[in-house]
Amino acid sequence: QVQLVESGGGLVQVGGSLRLSCAASGRTFSSYDMGWFRQAPGKEREFVVGIMWSGGKTYYADSVKGRFTISRDNAKNTVYLQIDSLKPEDTAVYYCAARERGSYFYTRAMEYDYWGQGTQVTVSS
Numbered sequence: 001q002v003q004l005v006e007s008g009g010g011l012v013q014v015g016g017s018l019r020l021s022c023a024a025s026g027r028t029f030s031s032y033d034m035g036w037f038r039q040a041p042g043k044e045r046e047f048v049v050g051i052m053w054s055g056g057k058t059y060y061a062d063s064v065k066g067r068f069t070i071s072r073d074n075a076k077n078t079v080y081l082q083i084d085s086l087k088p089e090d091t092a093v094y095y096c097a098a099r100e101r102g103s104y105f106y107t108r109a110m111e112y113d114y115w116g117q118g119t120q121v122t123v124s125s
Helices: none
Strands: 002-007 010-013 018-026 032-039 046-051 058-060 068-073 078-083 092-100 119-124
Touching: 002 092, 018 032, 018 092, 018 119, 032 068, 032 078, 046 068, 046 078, 058 068
Parallel strands: 010 119
Antiparallel strands: 002 018, 018 078, 032 046, 032 092, 046 058, 068 078, 092 119
């Protein structure tokens, strides 16, 4: 198993930036594909971005392409989400998720086995 802890959320103004971190503990971090999801009030949890176990391939939701960047440091057991040009519609709880490494892109919440507790991102206009 793996345990995930997110950090880095907060209140920012429109156009600002944040870097979220997700620290993993437990089994070998490089065994996992990682993803970030978000959930706004009254809405379903939605896929934001994913990164494969090696870090060599990433995939983004269309709504965040060009503004969000995912990366991972397997030596530090951490995955990062850089968020730039924040918009009010980015306001949500952001969740880090992990699954055993696979062979294609995973964008559905049900495909992930482990979740962090979430970190709140609020964008003020």
